[in-house]
Structure formats: C-alpha cells, structure tokens
Amino acid sequence: MPETAEATKATAAELVGRHFRVRDHYDVGREKVREFARAVRNNHPAHHREDDAVALGYTSLLASPTFASVIGAATTRTLIGSVLTEYDLSQTLHTDQVFEYFRPILADDRLSVDVVVESIRSFGDNDFITAKVTFTDADRLPVLVSTTTIVARKGVEIDPSMVETVAGVVMHGHVAQPGEFDGDPTGLVLLAPEEVVEPAAPASPRGVRTVPTAATVTAGTELPAAQMPVTRGDLVNYAGVSGDPNPIHFSDSAAKLVGLPTVVAHGMLTMGLTAAYLTDWLGDPSALGKFSVRFSGYVAVEPTAATTVEFTGKVKSVDAETGTATVVIGATSEGKKLFGRAIAEVRLS
Incomplete structure (x- = not known):
C-alpha cells in the first residue's frame, strides 16, 4: 500500500x-x-x-x-x-x-x-x-x-x-x-x-420515537426558542474533549493576533449546541438524517461573563409519505447571526 x-x-x-x-x-x-x-x-x-x-x-x-x-x-x-x-x-x-x-x-x-x-x-x-x-x-x-x-x-x-x-x-x-x-x-x-472499495449498503434505518410526529408537524411549524450560555470554562472543556488545539479559543493573546476582539467559541461547539437544541425538540437523537451548517459568525466570550447563544427553528417542509421533514435553524449571539445556513433533515414518528 x-x-x-x-x-x-x-x-x-x-x-x-x-x-x-x-x-x-x-x-x-x-x-x-x-x-x-x-x-x-x-x-x-x-x-x-x-x-x-x-x-x-x-x-x-x-x-x-x-x-x-x-x-x-x-x-x-x-x-x-x-x-x-x-x-x-x-x-x-x-x-x-x-x-x-x-x-x-x-x-x-x-x-x-x-x-x-x-x-x-x-x-x-x-x-x-x-x-x-x-x-x-x-x-x-x-x-x-x-x-x-x-x-x-x-x-x-x-x-x-x-x-x-x-x-x-x-x-x-x-x-x-x-x-x-x-x-x-x-x-x-x-x-x-x-x-478503494465502496462500503456495503447500510441496513434500513430503525424506527424513531420523536415527540413531534409527521401527523402533527406542518410547513411553518416553529420550534420553541431557546438560549444557552457559553463561558470560558465551556471553551476550555470543549478544547480538551475535542482535541482542538487552536489557541484562539482559550488565549486572548492568540485571538487578538488574528484580529479577534477576544477569545471565541469553536464553530463545532456552536454546531454541537445547535444539535442539542434540535434533538431536544425531536426527543430522539437518532432521528437526524442530515445536518449541515455554513459558518458566518462567531461567539465572542469574555473572561468573566457568559455569552448567550439564542436559537430558533422553523419547519420548512414535511413529506408525510416518508415521514421526514426539513428544519431551518437560526442561531445568534449579541444580535449577530452565527450561520449563513443551518438545515437539518429529520425523520418523524
């Protein structure tokens, strides 16, 4: 090889x-x-x-x-x-x-x-x-x-x-x-x-046990808004757990060298929090079929105060025949959008 x-x-x-x-x-x-x-x-x-x-x-x-x-x-x-x-x-x-x-x-x-x-x-x-x-x-x-x-x-x-x-x-x-x-x-x-060998065909997906169902969700259904605080401790913890070595997430000196006002949260931490917001609504973390994000902003986190990330979501479309839905998610911090796009394709009970 x-x-x-x-x-x-x-x-x-x-x-x-x-x-x-x-x-x-x-x-x-x-x-x-x-x-x-x-x-x-x-x-x-x-x-x-x-x-x-x-x-x-x-x-x-x-x-x-x-x-x-x-x-x-x-x-x-x-x-x-x-x-x-x-x-x-x-x-x-x-x-x-x-x-x-x-x-x-x-x-x-x-x-x-x-x-x-x-x-x-x-x-x-x-x-x-x-x-x-x-x-x-x-x-x-x-x-x-x-x-x-x-x-x-x-x-x-x-x-x-x-x-x-x-x-x-x-x-x-x-x-x-x-x-x-x-x-x-x-x-x-x-x-x-x-x-290069293509993987074998996957088994048919298991059934899901979601709280919202294909019968109760329609295009335009809004997810309950939510807020999550993010602190420096959260950033340091995520850096260690994920193995992300970039010091802009825990060092003010490194952040300012690249033009940032202060330490910022990892993009993938923000995506992980967004997944939590989505699966809290679904009630079944295995119901995700596809999850995509385009990053466009950052969460600035000061040394001694939490920064709040605010989440909203809306169902874009529902396919009652397949029991699937497309959900558009929004996330903001200090009034600024964090994503240019955040879309999830989900399966519903």
Whole structure:
C-alpha cells in the first residue's frame, strides 16, 4: 500500500480525487461519548444511560450528532499537515460542515476512517478545500459521512511574534511531520485506485420515537426558542474533549493576533449546541438524517461573563409519505447571526 509520503510529492490540485485511509481504527469509548455529550449540552439520556439507549433500539450509548468531529477534525489536520503541505494549518478557516447519518455512532463501535479530497477551488489568494470523510463499522457498513470545507491561504509569511505567542499557549501533543508516519496511528495512507472499495449498503434505518410526529408537524411549524450560555470554562472543556488545539479559543493573546476582539467559541461547539437544541425538540437523537451548517459568525466570550447563544427553528417542509421533514435553524449571539445556513433533515414518528 503506498505511503502518504509519496503523495506529498504531488501538488494539492493533483491530489483531488485521491483516497486516503487513517492508519488505525478508532474505538469509541463509553466515557468519551458521555464527556462529549456533556461538553455540547446533549442531555438526552440515551447519550448517558444504556437502558435509555436500549429503549431506542440500540445496544449501547448513542454518541452525540457532532461526535464525529472529534475524529474528523484530527483527520483534516493530518490531511493539511502531511498531504496538502502547500498550506499552513494556522492559515485555515472552517466554513462549511455537513453530516450525513446512516445510524448513530455507538459506544464500542470500531470505526475505520477514509478521506478523499473532493475539490479545491481557488478565489484570489484563497483556496476552498472540500474533504469527505467516511466512517464505517467493523462490518464495513457506513455509519456516517462528514463533508468539511475549509478556506486556506497559500504562500503567507507567518509573523514570528505570532509563532512565539502560539508556542507559549498551544495545547501540546505529538504532531507528525511530513514523511513521518511510523508509529503514528492518525497518519494517512494513500490508497491505490484498486484499493478503494465502496462500503456495503447500510441496513434500513430503525424506527424513531420523536415527540413531534409527521401527523402533527406542518410547513411553518416553529420550534420553541431557546438560549444557552457559553463561558470560558465551556471553551476550555470543549478544547480538551475535542482535541482542538487552536489557541484562539482559550488565549486572548492568540485571538487578538488574528484580529479577534477576544477569545471565541469553536464553530463545532456552536454546531454541537445547535444539535442539542434540535434533538431536544425531536426527543430522539437518532432521528437526524442530515445536518449541515455554513459558518458566518462567531461567539465572542469574555473572561468573566457568559455569552448567550439564542436559537430558533422553523419547519420548512414535511413529506408525510416518508415521514421526514426539513428544519431551518437560526442561531445568534449579541444580535449577530452565527450561520449563513443551518438545515437539518429529520425523520418523524
């Protein structure tokens, strides 16, 4: 099997369409499921208690809808750091995130992770890179597909003072260098075309037990508005639980170096809170079929005061025949929109 080091000889554009596999599988731990659910306020009992998961028809705890970001974000960082080496990870911004669910990730799942560079589009000095990450279980059945778009700048000189500041506050951990993959379980391996195998067809989705039903929900139905406070402690906790090393989420010095007024919440933390708002309404976290967000704003969090995030939602359409609905979600902080778009496709009882 060709090593990723061989791929680094190619330009980013030449790598579009190439498939990679994370060297080692990911074992989903029960306590990791619980701590991530706490970090993103996913309070449904099926994330925390086995008997409640069994009541929904599953054998173990259900991971939160955005749990895959823990694995996917690490995969994207490895992709930038070891394959798409024309870019600097510090000069990237997460712009779009889509999750397509075949079933919930469960505690005790053993997941294989494949990634393909779907497209690279250039606009001026910026490249928009879209990568699709496919998670499959031990039977090679698809569990979830995560599609991430980031904007990256090439050929940017990094201010030495920024490097020094970041070095003083960054979360430490081993980061593989280009060509260094021996012993790195998160390293990527380039697949030859004949090694790319489509996952087997997933089983038919289980029934759901939602509070709103296809019979009671109509186009225009509004979800109850909700508010969630976000503090610096929430940001530090999420940084540790998710493994996100970007210091703009916990260091004022790092945030101000990139032009931010203060520390800001992770985009994926905001998406996780939005998933909590949505599944609180649904009453069944396994009812999500697809969840997509385009990030357009940020949640600024001061040192000693919580920032409130406000959520609203409205049903855009309902298909009574299939028992599905499309929900549009809004999120604001200090009067500013956080999403250019946030849409969920859900199944209803």
